[in-house]
């Protein structure tokens with residue numbers, strides 16, 4: 001088994017990364033950051049998002065494991081004081097894994113070649129200084145004309161991130177679906193949107209065709225792109241998945257409860 005360690009720049013993560021390196025080496029596990037089968041991230045959800053971006057061309061061969069050096073994250077199951085247990089789990093690895101859906105994003109530009117992206121959490125399209133106006137298609141059918149600050153299209157695992165902050169529903173990650181949530185839509189007697197989040201099934205797709213402008217803020221997870229002449233963005237569930245090594249079962253609703261409610265939750 002070949003393992004990569006991907007840590008953030010924080011002092012604690014660097015220290016835990018070194019400790020992990022030593023423990024893996026002592027256990028005769030090969031460290032290979034170029035062609036790993038397991039990627040262990042050390043940091044928070046943001047670190048996992050960065051590792052996902054770094055290794056996204058090789059997702060079919062990789063399983064991810066997240067160690068958190070701060071508070072419990074959504075993609076980080078192991079505490080930094082559990083590294084020895086993690087190494088023991090790696091030694092008895094029998095390829096257990098769990099797959100989650102990703103967002104396939106294709107952007108057409110007025111002035112450049114189309115581009116494709118993969119998102120683990122979400123993609124947003126926003127316009128900050130002025131109202132964003134965009135036609136929203138579900139499948140090939142025009143659904144509505146959106147006016148407001150922007151739209152957030154998320155995966156099920158991303159539903160607890162930005163999507164939740166803008167009033168989207170939390171979706172269990174075993175449901176292969178896409179969610180579109182509005183960011184400050186304008187609704188009055190003249191302008192009308194559905195005004196609630198929309199969840200579309202795995203065989204459907206969402207297309208945004210904004211009115212021509214160059215002052216959009218377009219995001220894919222942590223990456224932000226400015227000043228692009230966007231003609232259309234097509235969102236669908238990707239054929240790729242992200243795969244997590246499943247050495248322990250972390251109940252999704254328990255995780256949601258711990259992160260957002262904080263009451264005792266019995267499994």
Ligand code: NAD
Pocket residue numbers: 044045046047049073074121122157158159160161162163165220221222
């Ligand atoms: P960051 O440092 O600004 O952290 C954002 C927070 O989102 C962190 O607490 C992180 O743990 C949490 N988070 C990330 N993915 C999550 C998930 N799937 N479920 C629940 N919480 C999650 O930025 P970052 O760590 O680089 O993460 C980038 C993410 O931040 C984006 O993908 C987006 O989802 C989120 N974000 C949220 C808002 C908002 O809620 N208003 C705004 C911008 C970005």
